[in-house]
Amino acid sequence: MTTYKISKDKMNELLTSIKGYDVYVPTEMGDKFQFRVMKDAGDAKLGYSQSAKPPKDVIFPQNEVLMNYKIQPNGFDVENSLDHIGKFVIFGIRNCDARALKYLDTQMLNGKYVDPYYAKRRENTTVVGLACNSPLYNCFCRSVGAGPHHKEGHDVHLTELDDGYLVEVITDKGKELLANSMSLLAGSSDADTSKQAELKQACEAKFVRKIDVKGNDKRMLDIFESDYWRDVSDGCIGCGICTLLCPTCFCFDIQDIGSRKEGQRVRVWDSCQYPEYTMHASSHNPRPGKKERQRQRFFHKYVYSYKNNQMLGCVGCGRCINQCPTQIDIIDVIEGVKNVKEGSE
Amino acid sequence: MSAKNDQLRKIARTLLAEGKVKYFLGNVRGADGFSSKPTTARTPEEANEFVWDPSCVNNMASYLHEDKKRVLKRGEEPDTRPIGIFVKGCDSRSVALNIQEHIFEREQIYIVGATCEGVVDVPKLKKAWMKRGLPVAATNTLQLSINGDEVIASFDGKQEKFAKDDVIMQRCKVCRYPNPVIYDELIGEQVEPKPDAYPDLEEMEAMSPAERWAFWTEQFSTCVRCLACRNVCPACYCRECSVQRSNPAFGPRTTPTEKMAKAQFSNKTPTMEDNFNFHMSRMYHMTGRCTNCGECNRVCPVGIPLRLLTRKMDKDVRETYDHESGLDTEPKNLLAEYDDDDPEGGFL
Structure with missing residues (x-):
């Protein structure tokens, strides 16, 4: 790993010097942020808090x-679209979202069946992480194995300092990305590194909410049939925001769209919150209501994922809490499991 | 604890204790302290948690439909008692619409109405809170109230005042129905309605068609088709929605008859075409029915200003037909009514 420094006014130049990639940067849209392909380096808002949609x-x-x-x-x-996949850069991704990509790898790249479309895009993508200095109210990445300054899953890691960015080149992919821009980078000093450590500490102190997941998976299985799940999902409207905006959710559906003569086979995201998701051909639905569907979401993230991949299916970004129209709060739900007075103790 | 809270709790408690309603739909305090969370109280004890303050943004009328959609277990007798529901002025119009359209009969719903001076836009309030550097942990004891032009947040015996215009929902700034139009019991004093005007539409109406196209193209490009706008809508109650079907895609052997029986107006794919298709179909279905509660605008996770469309529709329908839905329980429907004396001989 080599460490450099770049001054803030040269950042736009650096972005412009990246050639041959579709560069996704956080851009401002209304009062929210969205990752979009950069048209002009000035669009990049690296001081963003969190993008509405994760860059997955x-x-x-x-x-x-x-x-x-x-x-x-x-x-x-x-015509297989696999042949037309270009090269991408996700510039300024937060660690929670980058860690989610590692989780997606366990689903899409592990085991007997590798998803070729995902694999190719993953291979062609360079991840430039940006350390988080001011977590939002509902952020809890530190409780689930990620962290605001973690570098897991990043090819290049940026830290915003007072007078510039600390640039840590972690992998060969990252080296390749910055090959053309080396003239913009300067060496970093020890003072910068200690400032980074200081920022890290200051940021970690800002976290408000946390979750204690130890032993919860067993407890959750104990109370699988409890009315607790009905009560926590009372307000759910079944919209699927929590899953569509989740950086680790990966369910999809395959649709054929077109006419008799020509058309496309398309993969679209699906959500376990929709009744159609589990509907059998016989019209029987094993998850008939919102209780069963919400319960599935919590169990997949906090029980099954851990069991199958030794990694929680939640990276603590807090989007499902921030964006839920009816304030269903995953921290509250998982923490609340401890207080349920049923099942075998 | 405020008097309004007590009043609501007392009413709900009594109704549940006497078994006059099967359950009661209301709000409780959300975990973050700022927001309130819709819930169903099934016992008098649960009703003790209810709150009625400016954080109650949710339109509880959306939850009525679940009662219709629930499949009874084998041998289960249907519970014919009414559903208790808490409504603000805007929500009461949604309940009235459901009665107008015979989804529910009047006696199937026990309406506890509350006059409303506006509800807060929670993300905006949170931002303002953080900006002032107020203690985050204090929100556990937060109480909100509105006094004239101020939103007052009290916590830990302290008070913090925000300008009402900065933190309340945009929809409340143009609200013409702050007082419930139908109710069985009423909480609060009558509130003065806002003037009948559409200042929020000026910007959009001033755009040229090309500009407007560009504006909506950009807005719809971010739609993730979570369908929250549809799910939260109190006027959307179909058991199966034409934009979300589980039937397999059409193949070369699908007959025209099958295609007709399974009409699907927009594909699941969130392309620009389908996004336009979905949102426009929804708007067409809402014409003359939408009561402008503004929930679709609030729930959108990517911030599409859907309320511009519903407000425009509301304005056009009122100007053209002098019709407004959900004002009383009399069956009245703009696009499903036929009059023998209609000057245009028509299609019947």
């Missing part, structure tokens, strides 16, 4: 055309 859709797009097909008089043409 660079690697796992919500709407991904898998192939185009066309029926010809003698056979048919199939």
Whole structure:
């Protein structure tokens, strides 16, 4: 790992000097932030708090055309979109979202079946992380294994200092990305590194909410049938915001769209919060109500993921809490499990 | 604890204790201290948690439909007692609309109405709170109230005042129905309605068609089609929605009859085309029915200003047909009524 420093006014130059990639940067939209392809370096708002939608859709797009097909008089043409995947940079991702990409890897790249579309995009993506100096009220990444200054999953790690950014090049991919921009970077001093440590400490002190997950998975299994799950999901309207905006949710559906002659096979995100998600062909639905559907969300993140991958399916970004229209609060729900007076103790 | 809270709790407690309602829909304090959270009270004890203060943004009328959609277990007798519900002025119009459209009969709902001086935009309040550097932990004891032009937050025996215009919902600034239009019991004094005007639409109406197209293209480009706007809508109650079907995609062997039976106006894919399709279909279904509670605008996770569309629709319907929905319980529907004396001989 090599450490450099870049002054703040040169940041835009650095962004412009990245060639051959689609550079996704946090941009301002209304009163929210969104990761979008950079058209002009001035659009990048690196002082952002959190993007409304996590940048996982660079690697796992919500709407991904898998192939185009066309029926010809003698056979048919199939064009696999795998051949057209370009190169991407996610510039300024927070550690919570970067860690979520590592979680997605366990689902998409591990085991017998590797998802070729995901694999190719992942391979072609360079992740430039940006340390978080002011967590939001509902952030709890420190309780679930991530952290505001963690570098897990980053190819390059940036830390905003008073007079510039500390640039840590972690992987070869990161080196390659910055190859053209080396002239903009200067060496860093010990004072910068100690300032970084200071910022880290100051940021960690700012966290308000936390969650204690120890032993919760067993307790949750104990009270699987409890009315507790009905009570916590009373206000749910079944919209699926919590899953669609979750950086670790990965469920999808495959749709064929088109006419008799030509069309596309498309992969779209799906959500366990929709009744159609578990509907059987017989019309029986094993998760008939919001109680069962919300319970599934909590269990997948805090029980099953841990059991299968030894990694929680939650990175503590707090989006599902901030954006829930009816204030369902995952911290409260998981913490509340300890107070349920049923099941075997 | 404020008098309004006590009044609501007392009413709900009594109704549940006497078994006059099967359950009661209301708000309790959310975990972050600022917001309130919709809930269902099934016992008098649960009703003791209810709050009625300016944080109660949720339109509880959206939760009425669940009663219709719930499938009874084998051998289970339907509970015919009414549902208790807490409504503000705007929400009461949504309940009235449901009665107008015969989704519920009047006696199936026990309405506890409250006059309302406005509700706070919680994210805005949170931002203002953080900006002033106020203690975050203090929100556990936070109490909100509105006094004239100020929103007063009291915590730990201290008081903090915010300008009402800075922290209340945009929808409350143009609210013409702060007092419930129907109710069985009423909490609070009558509140003066805001003047009948549409200042919020001026900007959009001044745009040229090309500008307007560009504006909405950008807005809809971020839609994730979570369908929260549809789910939260008190006027959306179909059992199965045409934009979200579980039937398999059409193949080359799908017959025209099958296609007709399974009409799907927009695909699941959140492309620009489908996003426009979905939002416009929804707006068409709302014409003359939307009561402008503004919930779709509030819940949108990516901040699409849907209320500009619903307000514009409201304005056009009033100007063209002099119609407003959800003002009383008499069956009245702009686009589903036929009059024999209609000057346009028509389609019937």
